Amino acid sequence: MAVTPVGARLRHVVLADLPASPWRNGGGETREIVCVPAGADMAEFDWRLSVATIARTGPFSAFPGVDRVITLLEGEGVVLRSTDGLIEHALTAPLVPYAFSGDVAMDCELVGACMDFNVMVRRSTTRADVTVQRVAARTAPARAGAFYAAHGTWTVTGTEGESATLAAGTGAYWLDAEAGWRLHPHSTGAALLSVRFESV
CATH class of the missing domain: 2.60.120.10 (Jelly Rolls)
Known part of the structure; x- marks a missing residue:
């Protein structure tokens, strides 16, 4: 189980036993650890934990009203750039949590295939x-x-x-x-x- x-x-929780959900853009996949309330969709959760593998450069969707923390677990990492040009962050050092607002869409430039731990919370x-x-x-x-x-x-x-x-x-x-x-x-x-x- x-x-x-x-x-x-x-x-x-055993990560390898959790179902993997491929991203629609084909750039990676996510394994959800827990979501509260259980079964809530991306517009309704209070908080959510997941682990994602990223294999391709592509966009990070905006999540208005959500605060995010992403931590590189393994691999070479990514560079995150906000589409408004105000944020640029190299997520290349393992196990260094990076907090950012989900209000702004991000472009994710792949440095090398990687696995990330993701925390998302409804700010309100x-x-x-x-x-x-x-x-x-x-x-x-x-x-x-x-x-x-x-x-x-x-x-x-x-x-x-x-x-x-x-x-x-x-x-x-x-x-x-x-x-x-x-x-x-x-x-x-x-x-x-x-x-x-x-x-x-």
């Missing part, structure tokens, strides 16, 4: 905090959030005793339950994306 429960709050309802953990840590409580193991293996342990082991390419998320977590890497060089969502 792509998503399995771990205790009462945590849901474990939700705020996201995206960090990269490389050492043991404890997260501040949040009512919803997620983890994605980019490198190495991590143990995620909740205050109610639930625990999940996240190998590279897997993740976990929780919904509608105030929770803080202890994060423990199993080796040096491990890296974990941590996302906290707060209502506004």
Whole structure:
């Protein structure tokens, strides 16, 4: 199964088991990790997590009212340029989150085939905090959030005793339950994306 429960709050996700949705322009594909509310379309979600592979230069659609954070997971990356000429950003350093407004359409110039972790939030309802953990840590409580193991293996342990082991390419998320977590890497060089969502 792509998503399995771990205790009462945590849901474990295996990226390779999630269905891939090809882009209409043929430039890549997206695997959706979770969308809130469940089943909401791109005009109605409050927040959404996904991983995309990009294989071709092409446009990024505008999403008015949405804030975005994109993080290069692997590959050479892309250069993002807003169609109004005000933004140009080279997304070529791995595991460095880049936040930008979805209000403006972007052109995406491929440097080399890559995989990206994407966070999208409806600005009127939700705020996201995206960090990269490389050492043991404890997260501040949040009512919803997620983890994605980019490198190495991590143990995620909740205050109610639930625990999940996240190998590279897997993740976990929780919904509608105030929770803080202890994060423990199993080796040096491990890296974990941590996302906290707060209502506004």
